[in-house]
Amino acid sequence: MMRVGVHGAVGRMGTAACEAVAGADDLELVAAVDRAAPGEERGGIAVSGELKAFADAECDVVVDFTVADAARVALPWLAMHGIHAVTGTTGWSDADLDELRSAFGDGPAHCLIAPNFAISAVLMMRFAELAAPHFDTAEIIEYHHDRKVDAPSGTATVTADRIAAARGDAPWNPDPTEHEVYPGARGGAGPGGIRVHGVRMHGMVAHQDVIFGAEGQSLTIRQDSYDRSSFMPGVLLACRRIADHPGVVIGLDTYLGV
Numbered sequence: 001m002m003r004v005g006v007h008g009a010v011g012r013m014g015t016a017a018c019e020a021v022a023g024a025d026d027l028e029l030v031a032a033v034d035r036a037a038p039g040e041e042r043g044g045i046a047v048s049g050e051l052k053a054f055a056d057a058e059c060d061v062v063v064d065f066t067v068a069d070a071a072r073v074a075l076p077w078l079a080m081h082g083i084h085a086v087t088g089t090t091g092w093s094d095a096d097l098d099e100l101r102s103a104f105g106d107g108p109a110h111c112l113i114a115p116n117f118a119i120s121a122v123l124m125m126r127f128a129e130l131a132a133p134h135f136d137t138a139e140i141i142e143y144h145h146d147r148k149v150d151a152p153s154g155t156a157t158v159t160a161d162r163i164a165a166a167r168g169d170a171p172w173n174p175d176p177t178e179h180e181v182y183p184g185a186r187g188g189a190g191p192g193g194i195r196v197h198g199v200r201m202h203g204m205v206a207h208q209d210v211i212f213g214a215e216g217q218s219l220t221i222r223q224d225s226y227d228r229s230s231f232m233p234g235v236l237l238a239c240r241r242i243a244d245h246p247g248v249v250i251g252l253d254t255y256l257g258v
């Protein structure tokens, strides 16, 4: 039985993760931590306000769904205590990722940073990477619920990185825009100048379109998470397999063999 802790336990994703872990026969929820509402209960255990609860409960792995500022502190702390980290938190910079690589190094604790645990999203990113060399225009539109604090989404930034890497030195069709009547109308320019547009919409959960264009044709790859339950199989898989994946791994792809 893997002993699992959840950081950000009273949040939307933390609450779902506590319930999913508590309901899994081969995992045991042993600690739940959140700075908001310590003393509440999630997945049948009391929520603590202190990271120390993870060490006290002898966690093998901690699932983190917080904000980048909190995860930046928690993940190196977990590395120092020899506890594996599975984080779905988004909003990381390249410098943050370097810090995590040096915190986990080749030590006993491993780290998975997955911007999206839904299998449909993992495949959407893979399909976008496959399409990239064949089109000279690409734009990303990500759609999320109205409580999301970071933009663009972690999924969109990783998708843009992967499209740009797959395209390599091949030139993109130039953007003709000379003037934006509304600043930002063309979205944010990501790697390779790929435009990323963020929508925040009451009623939505997490969705993305990747649109590719070439002479006389276009391809749209669409992914939808209608419910947070879509992320839970990926979270549980990560807890079960993290001991087999040393260092810092980005994305669930290698865990799924995609």
Ligand SMILES: NC(=O)c1ccc[n+]([C@@H]2O[C@H](COP(=O)([O-])OP(=O)(O)OC[C@H]3O[C@@H](n4cnc5c(N)ncnc54)[C@H](O)[C@@H]3O)[C@@H](O)[C@H]2O)c1
Pocket (backbone or CB within 6 Å): 007, 008, 009, 010, 011, 012, 013, 014, 033, 034, 035, 036, 065, 066, 067, 068, 069, 070, 087, 088, 089, 090, 091, 114, 115, 116, 117, 118, 150, 154, 231
């Ligand atoms: N990877 C994925 O599949 C996936 C899916 C959904 C959300 N996310 C990401 O997960 C993160 C959380 O999303 P959410 O919708 O659950 O947000 P949320 O606001 O509902 O929950 C975040 C929780 O973190 C807690 N928190 C904040 N700072 C803390 C600190 N210093 N110490 C302890 N707890 C702290 C908050 O109190 C809150 O309960 C976001 O970065 C989001 O982008 C990723």
Ligand SMILES: O=C(O)C1=N[C@H](C(=O)O)CCC1
Pocket (backbone or CB within 6 Å): 090, 115, 116, 144, 145, 148, 152, 153, 154, 155, 156, 205, 206
């Ligand atoms: O609800 C969120 O916030 C989500 N964030 C992830 C991201 O930033 O890519 C994806 C899943 C939902």
